[in-house]
Amino acid sequence: MASHLPTLCAAPCAFLLSPPRSRQTNPLSATARRNAARAVTATTSSAEEATTDCGTKLSAWTSVRQERWEGELAVEGHLPDWLNGTYLRNGPGVWDVGDHAFHHLFDGYATLVRVSFRQGHATGAHRQIESDAYMSATATGRPVLREFSQCPSNKPGTNLLDRVSNAVGVLTGAALTDNPNSAVLRLGDGRVLCLTETTKSSILIDPDTLDTLGKLRYAHVLGLGGMIQSGHPIVTESELLTVLPDLARPGYQVVRMEAGSDERKVIGRVDCRGGPTPGWMHSFAVTEKYVVVPEMPLRYSASSLIKSELAPYYAFDWLPASGSYMHVMCRFTGKAVASVEVPPFMAIHYINAYEEEGEDGRAAAVVVDCCEHYGDPSIIETLVLHRLRSLRDKDVLPNARVGRFRIPLDGSQFGELETALDPEEHGRGMDMCSINPTYLGKRYRYAYACGARRPCNFPNTLTKIDLVEKTVKNWHENGAVPCEPFFVARPGAKDEDDGVVISIVSAVDGGGYALVLDATTFQEIARVRFPYGLPYGFHGCWIPA
Ligand SMILES: CC(=O)/C=C/C=C(C)/C=C/C1=C(C)CCCC1(C)C
Ligand SMILES: CC(/C=C/C=O)=C\C=C\C=O
Numbered sequence: 174m175a176s177h178l179p180t181l182c183a184a185p186c187a188f189l190l191s192p193p194r195s196r197q198t199n200p201l202s203a204t205a206r207r208n209a210a211r212a213v214t215a216t217t218s219s220a221e222e223a224t225t226d227c228g229t230k231l232s233a234w235t236s237v238r239q240e241r242w243e244g245e246l247a248v249e250g251h252l253p254d255w256l257n258g259t260y261l262r263n264g265p266g267v268w269d270v271g272d273h274a275f276h277h278l279f280d281g282y283a284t285l286v287r288v289s290f291r292q293g294h295a296t297g298a299h300r301q302i303e304s305d306a307y308m309s310a311t312a313t314g315r316p317v318l319r320e321f322s323q324c325p326s327n328k329p330g331t332n333l334l335d336r337v338s339n340a341v342g343v344l345t346g347a348a349l350t351d352n353p354n355s356a357v358l359r360l361g362d363g364r365v366l367c368l369t370e371t372t373k374s375s376i377l378i379d380p381d382t383l384d385t386l387g388k389l390r391y392a393h394v395l396g397l398g399g400m401i402q403s404g405h406p407i408v409t410e411s412e413l414l415t416v417l418p419d420l421a422r423p424g425y426q427v428v429r430m431e432a433g434s435d436e437r438k439v440i441g442r443v444d445c446r447g448g449p450t451p452g453w454m455h456s457f458a459v460t461e462k463y464v465v466v467p468e469m470p471l472r473y474s475a476s477s478l479i480k481s482e483l484a485p486y487y488a489f490d491w492l493p494a495s496g497s498y499m500h501v502m503c504r505f506t507g508k509a510v511a512s513v514e515v516p517p518f519m520a521i522h523y524i525n526a527y528e529e530e531g532e533d534g535r536a537a538a539v540v541v542d543c544c545e546h547y548g549d550p551s552i553i554e555t556l557v558l559h560r561l562r563s564l565r566d567k568d569v570l571p572n573a574r575v576g577r578f579r580i581p582l583d584g585s586q587f588g589e590l591e592t593a594l595d596p597e598e599h600g601r602g603m604d605m606c607s608i609n610p611t612y613l614g615k616r617y618r619y620a621y622a623c624g625a626r627r628p629c630n631f632p633n634t635l636t637k638i639d640l641v642e643k644t645v646k647n648w649h650e651n652g653a654v655p656c657e658p659f660f661v662a663r664p665g666a667k668d669e670d671d672g673v674v675i676s677i678v679s680a681v682d683g684g685g686y687a688l689v690l691d692a693t694t695f696q697e698i699a700r701v702r703f704p705y706g707l708p709y710g711f712h713g714c715w716i717p718a
């Protein structure tokens with residue numbers, strides 16, 4: 174490992190390796206914990222440095238290990254006085270361990286970045302989450318558990334013993350990762366949960382110290398059908414709703430966990446309409462009354478999991494002949510209210526959904542918006558690390574649009590899919606979306622997302638989409654890679670876009686900063702600089718002061 178410290182040495186602000194404020198009981202393994210005690214500063218591996226940057230210092234796709242960093246951040250511009258609270262962002266931030274370099278963006282070890290705002294000032298912190306996957310990998314110098322594109326426990330032999338051993342590792346969950354690199358959520362009871370798509374990856378963290386507190390152990394074990402979960406549970410002050418794809422009996426369980434409880438209760442279940450397995454369930458949508466369960470042709474590969482082998486799309490098969498469907502379930506009774514066939518689609522992230530009323534004032538249809546990749550799964554391959562590192566100036570980002578489904582609730586067999594606005598407005602790139610959370614499940618006007626300024630190989634703009642006027646406002650900085658724009662409302666706000674949008678940006682000069690945009694005008698009002706470059710990350714959450 175080659176040390177990589179130039180931006181740290183040039184740091185304009187305080188840099189300290191802070192001692193743990195409070196060590197909470199952590200059920201992760203003792204060897205793993207001992208190993209984590211070694212303080213590590215930002216590092217990238219030499220293998221990465223050769224391929225990272227297309228001649229720039231961009232840190233987005235480099236491993237930035239910070240096992241405990243905390244410091245003051247320099248503020249440029251003016252932070253609103255009302256912006257008091259903590260923005261947390263999660264994502265993969267370490268793609269190398271020992272001599273092993275991961276292949277895909279989704280493989281990297283979960284990394285938290287914190288920016289806390291207090292009356293115009295900001296402090297930051299940065300740490301890896303101490304999952305069993307991360308700790309065993311750092312202890313042994315190689316990945317031990319199955320990540321998205323890696324099957325380290327695979328026994329390649331064809332003999333029965335090896336096959337049984339592979340299957341047992343998966344069926345018990347022992348061989349699967351608990352690396353919670355997708356989302357970070359503040360639950361209604363104040364706990365902060367990080368997760369990816371294995372249920373065992375549900376890990377609680379301390380939002381101040383970024384300490385790993387341990388696993389959220391759900392009180393009710395839902396068996397084989399409960400081992401995989403959506404990467405984006407929907408959280409309100411009162412509950413967490415999520416969808417668990419069931420590979421054993423192809424379908425989906427919709428579950429609720431009340432704030433303050435660890436018990437996931439099954440609301441209802443939908444059976445798959447097509448294919449041998451459920452479609453990938455990274456996220457889903459809700460309206461005020463309904464849960465919308467999408468079933469797309471990118472389906473879990475049961476044999477990839479059981480045999481610990483890679484499928485054509487790592488853990489998935491693309492099975493267009495299996496059809497595309499949308500299921501609508503009542504949020505309260507679990508009763509199925511619609512199941513329609515829709516045009517082929519490929520969506521990782523759902524933006525929002527709402528009910529459309531008929532003339533009698535009752536819900537006649539459900540409208541569901543998503544970041545839709547024109548029914549093409551090639552976006553998965555676009556996110557391979559060597560492509561992200563080496564094709565920066567090439568126009569290889571597949572086209573995407575705001576896909577708007579209309580699902581009739583009158584028993585019709587088919588639903589519609591249309592393009593909500595001219596995709597040229599956002600450069601035909603569209604993913605990593607958010608909305609004002611007050612409008613969750615309701616008719617809404619604005620979506621925030623990452624768009625494209627072409628040529629590019631990854632979304633490189635922030636875009637505010639007006640779904641009523643069908644216009645957008647874009648933010649772009651040459652060579653920079655911003656993460657999901659996250660909306661924070663001004664206390665007392667009346668308008669949907671009264672607030673700020675926060676994103677973390679990896680800059681072309683090797684810098685890293687949190688960008689604060691006025692959500693109404695989409696103009697920059699402040700940037701808050703870290704003293705070193707930050708890796709790319711996925712999703713964020715807001716914890717009010
Ligand atoms: C998109 C994103 O942030 C993360 C995606 C993670 C996925 C699809 C994880 C998949 C899985 C594993 C990492 C282990 C094996 C099970 C499976 C759920 C396929
Ligand atoms: C980076 C990404 C998905 C992340 C999952 O949370 C998708 C990017 C799509 C590009 O348009």
Ligand SMILES: [Fe+2]
Nearest residue numbers: 355404711712
């Ligand atoms: Fe996501």
